[in-house]
Amino acid sequence: MATRLMFENSCEVGVFSKLTNAFCLVAIGGSESFYSTFEAELADVIPVVKTSIGGNRIIGRLCVGNKNGLLLPHTTTDQELQHLRNSLPDQVVVQRIEERLSALGNCIACNDHVALAHTDLDRETEEIIADVLGVEVFRQTIAGNILVGSYCSFSNRGGLVHPHTSIEDLDELSTLLQVPLVAGTVNRGSEVIGAGLTVNDWTAFCGSDTTATELSVIESVFKLREAQPNAVVDEMRKSLIDSYV
Amino acid sequence: MESSLKQKLFVCLLKGVVQADFVFFDPKPDDFHGVKILLQTYLDDTQWDLSGFVDLILAQTTVGTVVKIEGDDDDTPFAIVTALNLGRYKDHKCIKELKEFLLKVCQEKDVIRDLRLLMGEQAHDVGLLVSQRVVNLPPQLLPPLHDALFDEVSWATEDEPTAELRNSFRFKCYLLVSKIYKHKNANQKNNRNLIRRSGSDGGDGIVYIKPEDENFHKLSLWSFSFPMHTQQVETQEANYCLMGFVMAVETAKISTFRQQLQSLVVES
Numbered sequence: 357m358a359t360r361l362m363f364e365n366s367c368e369v370g371v372f373s374k375l376t377n378a379f380c381l382v383a384i385g386g387s388e389s390f391y392s393t394f395e396a397e398l399a400d401v402i403p404v405v406k407t408s409i410g411g412n413r414i415i416g417r418l419c420v421g422n423k424n425g426l427l428l429p430h431t432t433t434d435q436e437l438q439h440l441r442n443s444l445p446d447q448v449v450v451q452r453i454e455e456r457l458s459a460l461g462n463c464i465a466c467n468d469h470v471a472l473a474h475t476d477l478d479r480e481t482e483e484i485i486a487d488v489l490g491v492e493v494f495r496q497t498i499a500g501n502i503l504v505g506s507y508c509s510f511s512n513r514g515g516l517v518h519p520h521t522s523i524e525d526l527d528e529l530s531t532l533l534q535v536p537l538v539a540g541t542v543n544r545g546s547e548v549i550g551a552g553l554t555v556n557d558w559t560a561f562c563g564s565d566t567t568a569t570e571l572s573v574i575e576s577v578f579k580l581r582e583a584q585p586n587a588v589v590d591e592m593r594k595s596l597i598d599s600y601v
Numbered sequence: 602m603e604s605s606l607k608q609k610l611f612v613c614l615l616k617g618v619v620q621a622d623f624v625f626f627d628p629k630p631d632d633f634h635g636v637k638i639l640l641q642t643y644l645d646d647t648q649w650d651l652s653g654f655v656d657l658i659l660a661q662t663t664v665g666t667v668v669k670i671e672g673d674d675d676d677t678p679f680a681i682v683t684a685l686n687l688g689r690y691k692d693h694k695c696i697k698e699l700k701e702f703l704l705k706v707c708q709e710k711d712v713i714r715d716l717r718l719l720m721g722e723q724a725h726d727v728g729l730l731v732s733q734r735v736v737n738l739p740p741q742l743l744p745p746l747h748d749a750l751f752d753e754v755s756w757a758t759e760d761e762p763t764a765e766l767r768n769s770f771r772f773k774c775y776l777l778v779s780k781i782y783k784h785k786n787a788n789q790k791n792n793r794n795l796i797r798r799s800g801s802d803g804g805d806g807i808v809y810i811k812p813e814d815e816n817f818h819k820l821s822l823w824s825f826s827f828p829m830h831t832q833q834v835e836t837q838e839a840n841y842c843l844m845g846f847v848m849a850v851e852t853a854k855i856s857t858f859r860q861q862l863q864s865l866v867v868e869s
Contacts, residue, residue, distance in 0.1 A: 362648060364646050364648065365641055365642075365646070365647075365648060365649070365651050366641070367652075387648060389648075544633060544634075544652075545633075545634070546634060564652070565652050
C-alpha cells in the first residue's frame with residue numbers, strides 16, 4: 357500500500373526520507389507525525405532512524421542505499437556516521453565517500469541488484485557503489501536528465517521514471533534494470549519522482565498532493581497491492597489506511 | 602530545470618545585466634506548483650491545507666495575477682497577487698485553518714477583538730490580500746501589479762455574472778498576512794508586540810521585506826506581529842529577527858496607497 361503524507365508543508369517526501377528493504381532514514385525536525393507515519397508502517401519490520409546529514413534535513417537527496425549498504429557524502433559529520441552505524445543492522449555497511457557530486461541521492465538510483473549513476477561520477481565512486489551496495493552500475497540519463505536519482509525511483513519489483521521518457525529509453529532501461537518501468541508523475545504532475553516519493557519492495561510513501569490516479573499507478577507498477585512482508589504488518593496496515601488517505 | 606537556471610546564471614555573470622520581460626497572467630490550474638512554492642511559508646511552518654488554498658486562488662480567474670517571464674520554457678510564476686473574500690470562502694478547510702492560525706498567533710488583546718470581528722461577522726466585506734513574490738522581483742513591477750489587482754476588483758463588482766459575486770468584491774477592508782524583520786531591542790519596550798508608528802522611516806526598528814508593506818502599515822487600521830519558526834536566508838543584521846505581520850487596511854485608503862506606491866518606485 358502507498359501512504360500519502362507531508363513533511364511540514366512540503367510534499368517532497370523523498371527529500372526528507374530514504375527507504376530501503378532493510379532500514380528507513382527520516383529527517384530530524386518537521387513534526388512528530390512525519391516520523392510516526394513511517395514508524396507505524398515499518399516499526400516491526402525494519403528500523404526507522406532519525407538523522408541529519410552534514411547538519412541538513414534533505415537526507416533523501418544526499419545519501420543512497422539498499423539492503424546491503426548506505427553511502428554518505430563527505431559532508432557527513434563523524435557523529436552522524438557513528439549514529440548511523442550504531443542504529444542500522446550489522447549487515448548494512450555504512451560508508452562515507454569522497455565524491456565531488458555530494459548529493460548522492462540525486463546522482464544515483466538503485467535497488468538491491470542494479471544502480472543507475474550520473475554520467476560524471478568518479479570511477480572510484482562507481483567501484484565503491486558496486487562493492488558496498490552489491491550492485492551492477494550503469495551510467496545513464498533519464499529523459500535527457502543526468503540527475504538519475506531525482507527523475508526515477510525503482511525497487512526490486514518495478515520503477516517509475518520521468519514522464520517524458522521515450523518508449524525506446526523505457527525499454528532500454530527496463531532491460532538494464534530487469535524490472536517493469538512506467539513513465540509517470542507524483543505529487544500532482546511533478547516530474548521529480550525521486551523527490552516526491554520513496555519506495556521499497558512492499559510499501560511506498562508519497563506526498564499528499566499525489567492524485568488518486570498517480571497513486572494507483574504507483575501501487576500497480578511497484579506491485580504494492582500484493583506485497584506482504586509478513587502477516588502482522590498486513591494486519592496493522594489495514595487498520596491504519598483510513599486515517600491517511 | 603536545473604540546466605536552464607544554470608544558463609541564466611552564466612549569462613548574468615558574463616554580462617552583469619539580464620534583460621527580462623515580465624508578463625501578467627490570469628491564474629490558471631497549471632500554475633499550481635509554482636504558486637504553491639511561493640506560498641510555502643505563508644502561515645509559518647504550520648501544517649495546513651496549503652494545496653486547497655492554492656486551488657482556491659487559481660480558481661478565481663477574474664481577480665488575481667500571476668507574474669511570469671516572457672518566453673520562459675519553465676513557465677515559472679515569479680509573483681502572485683490576489684484578493685479572496687473571507688465570507689465567500691468561509692467553508693473551505695484552508696480558510697478555516699487560516700482563521701484559526703491568525704487567532705492563535707495574535708497576542709494583543711485590543712487587536713484580537715477586531716481580528717475576530719473582521720474574520721467572523723464582517724467576513725463578507727473583507728478581502729484577504731495575498732501577495733507573494735521571489736525576493737529579487739524588480740520593484741518597478743509593484744505599481745502595475747497592484748493597479749492590476751485593485752482594477753480587477755473594481756471591474757468584478759460590475760462584470761461578475763451574479764449579484765452575489767459582484768457584491769463579494771465590494772470589499773470594505775483588506776487583511777494582509779506578511780513578514781517583516783524586527784529589531785530585537787524593539788521588543789524590550791512596554792508592549793511586546795505593539796509597533797510604534799513613528800513618522801520617520803526606520804525609526805520603529807522594522808525592515809519591510811516587501812517595500813509596499815510600509816505604506817500599507819502607515820495606512821492600516823491596526824496591525825500586529827508574531828514570532829515565526831521558519832528562518833529566512835541568513836541575514837547580515839544579526840540583531841533583526843523574522844516576524845509574521847498582519848494588517849487590516851480600509852478600502853478607502855487604497856487610492857492613497859496607489860499614489861504613494863508610484864512615488865516609492867520613482868525614488869528607488
